[in-house]
């Protein structure tokens with residue numbers, strides 16, 4: 001692995017410590033893989049990157065680490081892509097997620113989901129007696145760099 005850890009990796013290690021998660025080399029390598037990729041990574045892609053950086057890890061371990069990272073809020077699963085992205089927002093918000101997925105370059109953009117947006121999205125279900133626990137909004141489209149889709 002490379003010598004200097006990014007801010008994301010350092011902050012994530014801090015959060016792991018404060019949540020009682022041991023900092024192991026495989027966990028560090030998974031964090032680094034997420035951090036270094038511009039696109040979200042599938043479980044297989046995370047494993048490949050860890051192997052490339054000299055670690056040894058099997059698919060089940062990658063899956064477990066990603067689950068643990070999700071639980072403490074340093075990574076998110078992007079359902080549309082069945083892939084994982086690092087969370088660079090400061091606060092805990094596992095139950096309120098807003099992501100936009102670019103169909104041009106495959107990048108994912110994260111933004112805060114406001115209370116008003118959340119209410120707007122959930123009110124029709126609440127009216128039907130549903131009790132929401134978590135809300136994950138994923139928007140498909142094209143980013144500013146990729147521009148509008150060619151006609």
Ligand SMILES: [Zn+2]
Pocket residue numbers: 076086087088089093110
């Ligand atoms: Zn986030």
Ligand SMILES: [Zn+2]
Pocket residue numbers: 102103104105106107142143144145146
């Ligand atoms: Zn794009």
